[in-house]
Amino acid sequence: MADGQLINIRKHTRFIEFPAHKHNYIEFNYVYKGKLTEVIHNKKIELQEGEIIFLNKDITHAIEKSSEDDIIINFIIRPEFFDFILNL
Known part of the structure; x- marks a missing residue:
């Protein structure tokens, strides 16, 4: 995500397994089509389809490989976004 950018929205990369990892940002994964399998605390x-998961920062998670039929939208939000909104 670019410096100063508070929110980024992108299509999830398919055909790749993401091993256990964590972020310093908040992430929403929305299943637009198909399915998504996440592993959290084993x-x-x-x-x-139509479901969403909210991952707070520093939550260790893994994502299983998505297929050609799966379309996942990732919403990446820096924690500072909420400070910005509350100070409008």
Whole structure:
């Protein structure tokens, strides 16, 4: 995400497994089409079309490989976004 940018929206990369990792930002994963499987604390969470998951910063998670039929939208939000909104 570019410096100074508070929100980024992008299509999730398919065909790649993402091993356990964490971020210094907040992330929403929205299943536009198909499904998404996340692993958090060794528990598989399967999201279906129309479902969304909220991941706070510093939450360790893994993402299983998505197929050609899966379309996931990632919303990446820096924590400073909320300070910005509250000070409008």
